Amino acid sequence: MSPKLLVVGGGRMGSALVGGLLHMGWATPDELAVCEPDARARSRLSERHPGLTVTSQPTMAESAVLAVKPDVAEAALRAAASVGIHRVLSIVAGMSTARLEAAMAPGDVVIRAMPNSPAVIGAGMAAMSGGSTATAADLDWAEGVLSAVGTVVRLPERHLDAVTGLSGSGPAYVYLVAEALVDAGIAAGLSHDVSRQLVVGTLLGSSRMLAETGAEPAELRAEVTSPGGTTSAGLRSLEFKAVRSAFIEAVAAATERSRQLGR
Structure with a gap:
């Protein structure tokens, strides 16, 4: 059989x-x-x-x-x-x-x-x-x-190349964010192990909030961002460095590469 x-x-x-x-x-x-x-x-x-x-x-x-x-x-x-x-x-x-x-x-x-x-x-x-x-x-x-x-x-x-660029390649983007945050924690004086534990827990908890509340990412971000506070200062720096645009361009580049592979 x-x-x-x-x-x-x-x-x-x-x-x-x-x-x-x-x-x-x-x-x-x-x-x-x-x-x-x-x-x-x-x-x-x-x-x-x-x-x-x-x-x-x-x-x-x-x-x-x-x-x-x-x-x-x-x-x-x-x-x-x-x-x-x-x-x-x-x-x-x-x-x-x-x-x-x-x-x-x-x-x-x-x-x-x-x-x-x-x-x-x-x-x-x-x-x-x-x-x-x-x-x-x-x-x-x-x-x-x-x-x-x-x-x-x-x-x-027609959407599967975009899926490849977003969720197919997405784990690597998340790992890069995690890597950068661990490095940032170390630069701020934390040990590698503590920094890694904090980053992993933060990513897990934030993902659960997105999944379980059904709220839009922008809503949850606004909830934890007080005017003139620490989070606001950090986000301002990220926006100044065009991190949002960098992610959009990364997904676009991976999407185009998927199209190239199919030709």
């Missing part, structure tokens, strides 16, 4: 999906297979998930997840199609469904998605859209796969 799902690519995101699907009970190890060319990565997956089929070449399955780099995506997709796989969820950055469909047989199904790295702890954020032949049932299936490692939204495909 064929596995329910073949994951093509056992890197960070592919491994996260496998772990999430097993943890959520979406599948048992014998219902999943992973195709990964790197022997060390195959060994790690086999040790972590006993009973999981891990191979260097694609094997037949009901459906597949394509979790590889853009430069090898089309070859990997053709290899998967050659063993009879006709439905693919692609998490390859920048690759349009039209380009992916061109590497498959007519009528085969492609769903494109962009998750992000917190998926490795089950806290990912993903957006997805279906190709020209994807049905509502296909989209439900893809959402079920992605939901194993986080939250999923459905969007028209």
Whole structure:
């Protein structure tokens, strides 16, 4: 009996999906297979998930997840199609469904998605859209796969490059902010450990406030900013340095790079 799902690519995101699907009970190890060319990565997956089929070449399955780099995506997709796989969820950055469909047989199904790295702890954020032949049932299936490692939204495909620039690359922006704040705490006289603890706690608490109150970021910022106070002084410095514009430009640059990868 064929596995329910073949994951093509056992890197960070592919491994996260496998772990999430097993943890959520979406599948048992014998219902999943992973195709990964790197022997060390195959060994790690086999040790972590006993009973999981891990191979260097694609094997037949009901459906597949394509979790590889853009430069090898089309070859990997053709290899998967050659063993009879006709439905693919692609998490390859920048690759349009039209380009992916061109590497498959007519009528085969492609769903494109962009998750992000917190998926490795089950806290990912993903957006997805279906190709020209994807049905509502296909989209439900893809959402079920992605939901194993986080939250999923459905969007028209024209928005997925922007999603890549915002939430796909977003964790790196947040880590840069955290890194800068830790450095700032150290410069102000705190130890590294104390500064890091304060920064992580602040980011976690602030994120929970956004999630649980439903308030707009500007509202919450205003609530903690007293006229002439310390927070006002800090924010004035950030605005003087055009930090807001820098984030907008960063998302725009990453969005454009996603478009370039898909050409």
